[in-house]
Structures are given as structure tokens and as C-alpha cells.
Amino acid sequence: MASRTIYGFELYTTPTNGVNEEYYPGKSSEVFTAGDIVSVSTTGMFVVTSTSIPAIGVVQKTVTMGSGNFGGATQVSVGVIPIDQSYVFLAGTNGDLGVSSIGNFYYLNIPATPTGKIQVDVAAGVVNDQNLTGQELVVVCLKNDPNAEGGATGLSGTGARQGLFRFAKTLFNP
Numbered sequence: 279m280a281s282r283t284i285y286g287f288e289l290y291t292t293p294t295n296g297v298n299e300e301y302y303p304g305k306s307s308e309v310f311t312a313g314d315i316v317s318v319s320t321t322g323m324f325v326v327t328s329t330s331i332p333a334i335g336v337v338q339k340t341v342t343m344g345s346g347n348f349g350g351a352t353q354v355s356v357g358v359i360p361i362d363q364s365y366v367f368l369a370g371t372n373g374d375l376g377v378s379s380i381g382n383f384y385y386l387n388i389p390a391t392p393t394g395k396i397q398v399d400v401a402a403g404v405v406n407d408q409n410l411t412g413q414e415l416v417v418v419c420l421k422n423d424p425n426a427e428g429g430a431t432g433l434s435g436t437g438a439r440q441g442l443f444r445f446a447k448t449l450f451n452p
Contacts, residue, residue: 282427284370284440285395286313287336289359290424291366300335301355304343310356311340311394315386315415324356326393327386333415333445335360336367361445366420368442373400375422375438383446386415398443417443 289297304310305323314337315327327333335358343354359365372387379400387399398417405416423438 282440284313284368285397286311287315287367287369287396287443288313289336289365290368290442292362293364297359297365299338299357299359301357303353304341304356306343307345308343309340309393310337310342312337313396314393315361315388315396316356316358324358327388327396327415333361334358363445366442366444367417368424368440369398369417370440371398371400373439375400375419375441377422379419379422379441381419383416383418384443386417398441416446418446419443 302324305319305321305325308325310316310326315333316324316335316337317327317333319325324334338357338359341354341356383405385399385402385405387397389395419441421442423440424442427438427440
């Protein structure tokens with residue numbers, strides 16, 4: 279069985295505390311896909327992270343905001359799990375993970391149109407103190423191929439394009 283392609287982040291485990299799903303108004307006309315990483319825009323609305331804006335949380339359910347969402351008669355909110363450094367997320371990657379990937383820090387690959395397309399940027403290489411500028415989102419790899427789906431070869435643990443990650447740098451831990 280070949281591994282599935284994962285975009286975004288799926289909550290995998292939490293410590294003993296429960297998950298706090300919170301709801302906030304989204305920017306008008308914004309499309310949020312389950313697994314997207316969100317930030318707060320300069321106007322105070324939630325948006326899908328598109329650059330190095332600090333991350334706030336992970337979207338839990340796909341929803342599209344109306345064109346006049348904020349201040350209108352009907353306001354739609356987006357459900358988000360706030361990023362907590364004790365939460366572990368399952369995420370897809372744009373490059374192969376191996377046993378040597380465990381413990382490495384990576385940036386996120388955030389395309390120009392990020393909705394439903396964010397992955398861990400393994401292809402860009404490992405983040406270290408020489409190339410960390412202090413503005414980017416950074417995750418640490420905790421395990422490769424946690425569901426034993428394997429990579430393109432179908433062999434568990436080889437060429438896997440998914441892993442378990444923890445956010446290492448967020449708005450709450452600059």
C-alpha cells in the first residue's frame with residue numbers, strides 16, 4: 279500500500295489535557311481547509327498562514343467565509359485548535375523522511391495560495407541556528423511514517439512522506 283499524500287496538519291496526540299477547539303471570525307471570502315495553519319491578519323481576522331506570520335492554530339473543519347463575514351448579520355467562525363507545543367501533529371512532507379530525520383527542525387512549505395497545500399519543507403533541508411532568522415514557523419520531526427504506510431516503494435519506514443511533528447516556534451514561543 280502506498281502512503282497517502284497529506285496536506286496540512288492533523289492532531290495526532292495530546293498530553294493529558296483535552297483539546298481546546300476555539301472559534302474565531304475568519305477574514306471575509308477566506309477559504310479554510312481542515313489542516314490549514316492560521317494566523318491573525320493586521321485587521322484582527324483569522325487568515326490561512328501565507329508567510330512568516332506567527333501561527334495561532336490548526337483548522338479543524340473546512341469552511342468558506344462569506345464576502346461580508348465580519349460585521350454582517352450572519353458571521354461565520356472557523357474552528358481552530360490553538361498550537362500548543364505539547365501537541366503532536368501528523369503532517370505530510372514534500373521530501374522523503376527517514377530515521378535520520380527524527381530530531382531535525384524544518385520550515386513549512388507554504389505556497390502562494392496556501393489553502394489546503396501546506397506541508398513540512400523537508401526538501402529545503404534541515405533548519406539550524408545558522409539559517410534560522412527568527413520569523414519562520416519551525417517544526418521538529420518526532421517520528422517518520424507513524425502509520426507504517428511506507429513511501430512510494432510501499433515499504434514501511436522507507437521514503438515516507440509523512441511524519442509526526444511538534445511546533446517548535448509559534449506566536450506563544452517566539
